[in-house]
Amino acid sequence: MTEAKRRDDIQGDILHEYDGIEEADNALPKWWLGIFYGTMAFGIAYWFVYHEYAWAPTQNDVHAAHVAKLMEERAKPATDALTDLAGDTAAVTAGAETFKVNCVACHGTQGEGTIGPNLTDRFWIHGGGAASIHSLIRDGVAAKGMPSWGAILGPKKVREVTAFVLSLRNSNVEGKEPQGNEYQSDS
């Protein structure tokens, strides 16, 4: 401990003096020390709560959960929109044209099935829901001779022809025998 040079009424012991600038040795104010040690304690507690033991979700976790929820919600209206397609007469009419040109060779003029399955019964090999039918037409079943139409027709025509196939669903035209599982409803 340096010997005090002098004592100041306000600052207390003056320990150093350089070029007329005096340095005292005051105790730090309590409020200042309180904040200083408080932040340390908070930092340590925070580290245990959020990182070491993960008792509470971090911002990244909250964000990931939020994104997952949004993705789930986003996936749902897409199915609803596809289901609604069946009621969109313009899409069904346009889809019927596409069907006539591209699909009748294997599915019959009314979708009753020839090489490909009957599209008018209640039975579906790959699922009779709007989303299943849409993705099946888009991606095809190469191994079974169902072409993938996504790249050939483009998204708009695939949606339209999906609308047409949805309108065929359960119209029960006499044709190829049922294949696959019975389809109940879109939900």
Ligand code: HEC
């Ligand atoms: C070259 C013949 C061929 C053509 C052309 C064809 N399909 Fe298919 N399609 C098939 C075959 C074969 C299957 C059965 C696939 C299987 O068994 O997995 C099938 C299956 C399907 C299914 C699923 C049926 C089910 O039971 O799950 C749909 C829907 C379908 N086709 C729609 C279409 C549409 C729409 C077109 C025209 C854009 C089309 N197909 C053109 C041969 C064809």
